[in-house]
Amino acid sequence: MIVVGVDGGGTKTKATCIECRGGVGTLVSSYETEGSNFHNVGIKTATKRIKEAIDRCTEGRTPDLVVMGLAGLDSRYDFNVLRENLSSVGKEVIMDNDSFFILYGETRGKNGVIAISGTGSVVLGIKDGEKVRAEGAGWFLSDTGSAYWVGRETLRYLTRCLQGIESSSMLSETVMRSLKLKDLDDLIYWTYHRKHRVEMVASISRLVDKASSRGDEIAQGILKRASREFGRSVLHVVRKTNVSEVYVLGGMFKSKAYMEEFKNLMGENNVRVLPVDKDPSMGSVLYGLDKVNCKLNGY
Amino acid sequence: MIVVGVDGGGTKTKATCIECRGGVGTLVSSYETEGSNFHNVGIKTATKRIKEAIDRCTEGRTPDLVVMGLAGLDSRYDFNVLRENLSSVGKEVIMDNDSFFILYGETRGKNGVIAISGTGSVVLGIKDGEKVRAEGAGWFLSDTGSAYWVGRETLRYLTRCLQGIESSSMLSETVMRSLKLKDLDDLIYWTYHRKHRVEMVASISRLVDKASSRGDEIAQGILKRASREFGRSVLHVVRKTNVSEVYVLGGMFKSKAYMEEFKNLMGENNVRVLPVDKDPSMGSVLYGLDKVNCKLNGY
Known part of the structure; x- marks a missing residue:
């Protein structure tokens, strides 16, 4: 029988296909394509990418079991939308948030x-x-303490710097230079006039870590x-x-x-x-293999 | 000469027309219509409403001076957009953020x-x-400490309640009932699936104040x-x-x-x-009248 594990993340979608015979699994192939978080790319594109990844790694065969760890599956609403679009990808289909299968890859179901x-x-x-x-x-x-959270706190600090309420620092100067901002008006424009972009805000966390590792105390404090x-x-x-x-x-x-x-x-x-040091995309595969009592060499 | 003061806020736009003769001003009329913060309603609608308010209160005459206090005028970018669309509403046009003229109405230019x-x-x-x-x-x-800020903090608290991290309270129950939410999935849907709505988030602050006045300590703490x-x-x-x-x-x-x-x-x-106990929409009018040395009875 054929078991496929899918790791559908924000930046990449990976499907891994295993063929099980006599309780022993063999890797058929794996296929990787772009991200499939449907909150970012829309349900049509997400579905297309996931189906393509499965189809390519199975070489066109219908899987007996597909286990999908999906980054955008956060609520009942998400589950209904995804099930509606993806329930036909295999004879049996299991889906959950990707975090569940990444943990499973480490604990194999233990607490x-x-x-x-x-x-x-x-x-x-x-x-x-x-x-x-x-x-x-x-x-x-x-999303407390996430890269988005760090970026947001940093941009709020930068706003106060530009209003003269807080002193500027290596951090504020690094962010100004990196975002090509001259003043608060530019920051307001950057923030609102091309709509609110979670990924762009999150990317500022890298500048914070850079300033932190160079000794900037404000950056260290935020982190x-x-x-x-x-x-x-x-x-x-x-x-x-x-x-x-x-x-x-x-x-x-x-x-x-x-x-x-x-x-x-x-x-x-x-x-x-x-x-986590194992390949996090293997969690969904292992969940599927354990379900059908199939062992994969090395896991 | 004719001086018009405009108070262009988020929920209403009011134009007040004064005719000045021999240094004494007489109210011609005032006209009020819907909000004109162009960040919310778009520049086309904002322009239309402001022009309409001016035109109605002057009874079609071209004002010598128009002073506009506008809620969405927060940056150089905003100023350029608004000037481009509104510079022709009078022989001379002055615009600034509405807060500037509300303060002016109280201090008449003093510190x-x-x-x-x-x-x-x-x-x-x-x-x-x-x-x-x-x-x-x-x-x-x-926007620290604003109604939006209070609403956001409350919804984050509610999230933690629904995850069992914080205890529920009169506040969390009031918000759940008012937004017709059963669980966290509903809250996630309310928050993201009809896009991020600043006014809706801000409106939650009223529920917080209600719970606070009934003795809820969480609500009091947030406020x-x-x-x-x-x-x-x-x-x-x-x-x-x-x-x-x-x-x-x-x-x-x-x-x-x-x-x-x-x-x-x-x-x-x-x-x-x-x-502030005076009519805040009079600030822009008074700024204009002071500029042309025209006195208005009672101010």
Whole structure:
């Protein structure tokens, strides 16, 4: 039988096809294309890319089981839209938020917690098969400590600098130069007149980390505050899940100041921090293989 | 000669026409129509409404001087767009942000500070003819302590309630009932799936004030924090302007908890709070009349 795992993220969509015979799986092939978060690219494009990835990796055969971890699947509404468009891609189709399968790839269904902080942020815990969540409700309602959150705080600080309320710093100068801004009017134009762009705001976090690693205290302060506030959400899920370790993933953890502060807070609460080091796109595949009792060499 | 003052706000546009003879002004008429913040209604509609209000109140005559206080005039970009569309409404046309003329209506050009907290928030000080500003750069970059800010904080709190991180309260229950939400999925749908609506978010502040006045501590806490954070921006402008009083205006000051906290903070810093009690739409008219040395009975 054929099992396909799909990792549908914001920037890429990867399908991995496994053929199972006698309880042993063999990799047929994997296929990667552009992102399929339907909130960003629309449901039509997302569906097209996911179907294409599955079709290419199975070489046109209909899979017996497709397991999809999808970045935009955050609510019942999302689930209904995605199911309607994707329920025909295999004989059986399972879908969930990508965080669920990334955690599964590490724990194989045991109790555990994963904390992801990239453009947005989400914490997912599994306790006896039940889900416990924090954050993950998007840029407006949550995503505390995410790259978007860091970018927003930085642009608000920059606004106060340009109004003379706060002193300028290496950080404010770096952002001005990088966004090619002369004054507050330019910043207002950048912010509103080409509509609100979550990814553009999030990308400013890289400038913050750069200034932080060069010793800018404002930048370090923003990153530490982001990490600590996200950490509080993580601790909540850790306590509810009753585990003593947390898997972490996402661009924000590549920031030294952010990771250090996070490790400190977790350490103070006797929680170990474990970076996800396996291929996160394998989680959905492994979920599917475990479901049909099929073993894959090396996993 | 004919002098027209325009007050172009988010919800209404009012033009007031004065005829000046021998240094004495007489009210010809005033005309009120819908809002003309071009960020909300587009430049075409805003222009149409402003022109219509002027034309109606002058009974078709071309004004010698038009002074316009416009809510959406926040940057050089805004100024260019508005000037391009409105420079022909009178022989001479002066425009500025509405806060400038509301303050002028109270101080007649002397040093002073006005703090406005409605849907957004802005602080404007005048010192020896020079402007000092804080906030006023829109929902994303600033507007600390505004109705939008209060609404956003409340919806973020509600998200944490629905995730079980914070306890529910009269406030969370009121918001759920008022927005007809059953769960977090509904809140996510309300927030994102009909795009981001600043006015809808701001309108939640009324529910917060209601819960606050009924004794809800979470609601009181949000309002006090909003007031205190806005107050810090106000104190900055007060110090730079070197005055000892601040005029306040806007829906947020109708909230008892908000106003009390604001008065406390100002009191601690020896700053008197003076509510704007004159018709705020008269500021632009008075600016125009003072410019041409024309007196209006009662002002």
